[in-house]
Amino acid sequence: MTSCDLCASYAAGADAEHPLLHATEHWTIRGLDHNFGAGCMLIVPNRHVTRIPDLIPTEVAELGQLIWATSSAGFELGDDVEQTYVCLWSHREKPRHVHFVVHPVGDATVRQFGLRGPALHSEMLVRGERADPGEMAEFVSRARAWFSSSPQLAQ
Numbered sequence: 001m002t003s004c005d006l007c008a009s010y011a012a013g014a015d016a017e018h019p020l021l022h023a024t025e026h027w028t029i030r031g032l033d034h035n036f037g038a039g040c041m042l043i044v045p046n047r048h049v050t051r052i053p054d055l056i057p058t059e060v061a062e063l064g065q066l067i068w069a070t071s072s073a074g075f076e077l078g079d080d081v082e083q084t085y086v087c088l089w090s091h092r093e094k095p096r097h098v099h100f101v102v103h104p105v106g107d108a109t110v111r112q113f114g115l116r117g118p119a120l121h122s123e124m125l126v127r128g129e130r131a132d133p134g135e136m137a138e139f140v141s142r143a144r145a146w147f148s149s150s151p152q153l154a155q
Helices: 006-012 058-076 107-113 117-127 133-148
Strands: 020-023 027-030 041-045 081-089 101-108
Touching: 020 133, 027 058, 027 133, 041 058, 058 081, 058 101, 058 133, 081 117, 101 107, 107 117
Parallel strands: none
Antiparallel strands: 020 027, 027 041, 041 101, 081 101
């Protein structure tokens, strides 16, 4: 397998673009500091996976609960969130790596861009704006606290 930059950066333990918010046996939840603003999160398998059919049953069993919990975090931690968009992404330069983007979207974002859904994501990607570092740091701190005490993740 060709070296995967996501796997390498996560294995190194420090990834400023994707700060660790929560980890389970099979997945990590990470912040995303670019394109979609502070509050956007990634759900990423801990091992290199390029396609959904390649997930193992225990990874699949955890995934639904993590999507629910991460979406809940988006609503509770965000401002005026009206929906969380959950998208599977794995199309990038090879080697690809499956990751789910969980993007809380509020009325202010919809008004700013005049778009919703995939059109909103496309425009945000084209603009390529990074989250304000202070807002990102505050979100990461609040999200870590939320995930550490989340009833959605209680075993």
